[in-house]
Amino acid sequence: MPTLTLYDAVGAALTEEMRRDSSVIAFGEGIATKRHELVDEFGGLRIRNTPLAEGIIAGTAVGAAATGLRPVVDLLFAPFLCYAMDELVNSAGKLRYLSGGQFSFPLVTLAMTGAGWGVGAQHNHNVEAWFVHSPGLKVVMPSTPADAKALLKSAIRDDNPVLFFLDIGLLYQPGEVPADEQTLPLGRATVLREGHDVTLVSYGKTVQHCQQAAETLADHGIAAEVIDLRSLKPLDEAAILTSVGKTGRLVVVHEANRLCGIGAEIAALVAEQAFASLKAPIIRLGGPDAPVAASYPLEQASVPQASAIAAAAARLCAAQPA
Template identity: 45%
Template sequence: MPELYYSHAIREAMAEEMRRDPRVFLLGEDIAGYGGAFKVTQGLAEEFGTERVRNTPISENTIVGVGVGAAVCGMRPIVDIMFQDFIALAMDQLVNHAAKFYYMYGNQAPVPLVVRTPAGGGRNYGPTHSQSLEAWLIHVPGLKVVAPAFAADAKGLLKSAIRDDNPVVFVESKLLYGVRGEIPEGDYTIPLGEAKVVREGDAVTLIAYSRMTIESLKAAQILSSRGIEAEVVDLRTLSPLDIDTVAASVEKTGRAIVVCEDCLTGGISAEVMSRVVEECFDFLQAPVKRVAALDTPLPCSDVLERAALPDANKIVAAVEASFAAYP
């Protein structure tokens, strides 16, 4: 199988869908000639022209709203929000418009909109360029939220998102853009709403998504050398959440650690943990634990940022603490 960078897999998904469907077009800041802040859309304007790869003014709320308006009129826009932090500026159009139109207007017109946005810390960008705000989004009925960890999933899930008739927020990881992965050949999609067991084990289930899936796999390697075989479940889609795949794993291992890059309080980990407790209580041999970012803004300083964010070593420590307290 050929290998692609995560960022190139995303670009390839958009290019293939734009070739397949003339209704698909891109809207965003600096996405045309410049190729986007992370070069994800580089080259697309050359192939598809600046009508379909459309640079916008810096107006996040209206960029999303224009996407909604075009979507209800039969187009299939992909909106680029340069940093997920800026989604704060677009929340009205996302929450009160994109998420609600299909439902509150009596199912007259779907809103086939994709909002792509890179999240996460680890690059010392500081408090307003590093956040993981997915939890805000899963709290809104009507939005679907996807957050892939691997290049192959990024491509297949983005193609599904573009073909989906509902608004989908597609959360990308800045730190994973430069990571290569094997990509299946040809036109393939991966269904939204399906988690995946990416490493099998019998002692503990690590539940993660996006970059924390990669950190969980690293942690599993370390744990394996210490005699603990961890199973890793990559959520891939955060809303709707595939609790069945998670529950099947936790019922097998009897132990669950939820690993998320967003901050702890009210985070994705809170929702996943609640669902695990509801679904798997009788199978649990230890309390469910969470490894997440500290409840602080993410500082710029490398030392401080590392201290605030979860990583493989913190996951290992949480697993070992669980076994120490509940052998």
């Protein structure tokens, strides 16, 4: 099985989908420069750089999608999505509904997010919850190269607009990727590790932190189940509820601001639909309600680490690991 980085897996997905479907195009901030192999194969009409004008890029993608194309746009860093909110939220997310289904808007927006490069608060801000709250949009954030490739292929084929977040800290981590053209349905989580004492739910880079925490907990006799959401909208509610029904304890972990984050929605879901299964209060671990520092050590300090996750889970199980 080939080994690719998450960045290369995204390129592989674009290549396969552009070969499969001539309506797939890609443009954005530096995409033709970064992915020159796509320009070599598909030409400058289907792969092109744009000015640093996020609203215009997103608006062009909405128009292209309405006319039958399947655009993939690269807006670089997630905070730059602020400049494209009207186009993505008010147009792409709503026009299919407003047209009574006469038009579809199959577009994918790529944006890098999260800690790892020390790029400072104006380039590092996890805003995925904004778009989960926006009707008509789908939101994906993979944690492995294999999932990135398979989910991007599905996102490109989807007839709805998809926000596809790439975790900066995972971008150049290698992983095995199937050589065949596999896809994964949006909205399906995966259980990475089975357990019966506590459920750890996460996405992005903190999935790895949960796996590390689960190993620590296992050394102290606590069997943690680890779920990687992969898609934030649609959310795999069944996977979460099934796991909590088994373990009775839940820790939700994400790098984004804890306040009104994805973890709050998951906690509410479990409280409403699985309260009788709970043996302990739900714990949410997330980033602080503060801009992210450019200092690498301070940046990393804002991300829930494996030690904190293990300690929280152990408290729920009343067995603090040493």
